[in-house]
Amino acid sequence: MPGFGPDTVDQAEEECRALGGTIDDAALARMEGASPALQNALSNALSDGTWAPRHTSLGVAALLPAGRQALAEAPPKAEAGFRVFKWKVGVGAPDDELAILDDLLGALPSGSRLRLDANGSWNRRTASHWLDRAADRPIEFVEQPVAPTAKGADDTLLGLASDYPVPLALDESLVADGDVARWLDLGWKGFFVVKPLLLRNPKAVLDRLEKAGARVVFSSCLETALGARASLRLAFAWPGGAEALGFGVWPLFMDHRFDGPTLAPFIAVDDFERINPEALWSAVN
Ligand code: MG
Numbered sequence: 466m467p468g469f470g471p472d473t474v475d476q477a478e479e480e481c482r483a484l485g486g487t488i489d490d491a492a493l494a495r496m497e498g499a500s501p502a503l504q505n506a507l508s509n510a511l512s513d514g515t516w517a518p519r520h521t522s523l524g525v526a527a528l529l530p531a532g533r534q535a536l537a538e539a540p541p542k543a544e545a546g547f548r549v550f551k552w553k554v555g556v557g558a559p560d561d562e563l564a565i566l567d568d569l570l571g572a573l574p575s576g577s578r579l580r581l582d583a584n585g586s587w588n589r590r591t592a593s594h595w596l597d598r599a600a601d602r603p604i605e606f607v608e609q610p611v612a613p614t615a616k617g618a619d620d621t622l623l624g625l626a627s628d629y630p631v632p633l634a635l636d637e638s639l640v641a642d643g644d645v646a647r648w649l650d651l652g653w654k655g656f657f658v659v660k661p662l663l664l665r666n667p668k669a670v671l672d673r674l675e676k677a678g679a680r681v682v683f684s685s686c687l688e689t690a691l692g693a694r695a696s697l698r699l700a701f702a703w704p705g706g707a708e709a710l711g712f713g714v715w716p717l718f719m720d721h722r723f724d725g726p727t728l729a730p731f732i733a734v735d736d737f738e739r740i741n742p743e744a745l746w747s748a749v750n
Contacts, residue, residue, distance in 0.1 A: 472502050488511065520701050525549075527730075555582075578604070580604070581595070588611065606632040608636050632654075632680075639659070646670075660683075682708045690722070690725050693725030697737040
């Protein structure tokens, strides 16, 4: 999509032609300056024949809208079988949202876990307030409490992570392949939200995370079914913990052939393995 990433279709096509007839891991490693989307696609294509799932199905986190609207949407999602929920926070006034937190937790079935995603909208003080409140509640993690662009963001995130028992997750802080390595080097012990389609070489990044024993939450970046299939393959091959997937996003497209697996509390291997790349290719041509 023009403007969504740094590269263009023309650039990718030109680079594809320059590759010649074959591609292997060595050739991929030499492409460092090339289009990220092309590198991602080639990385996924190269692992096509060797993919082996470690799970038959994985849970999905249900997305809840900001504010009081979450109270209305949580019960039907719980009824449908979801047990991990993600609530968008940092949209309204912090005190108003904090006042809803216990009502929302009370509306979830016992054993449920709630993720809070602030999308980088808090300052350190507000984040501290929330983390204090979250400490004795079933909050799985708090995602991106402060923005990566905020002054002193790295220190703030590391400080909050060590001051409070609730785990933090990095999302907006991880946009390029090198960001994961940087945060591992900084000693980040919280979750890494990985959107495989944003990375040049998702396999290399995941190898790094695996070696570090990191906690990873696989997440959608609103890709088509083809991208969903590639991302979910990586999620299902991940040897670490089976965290609920951040893939509760579909339907997204006017033409439903481009949607990933139907929104449900679990995604099974067959749900994405039945996605046929050739059929999608024909549909856009
Ligand atoms: Mg997020």
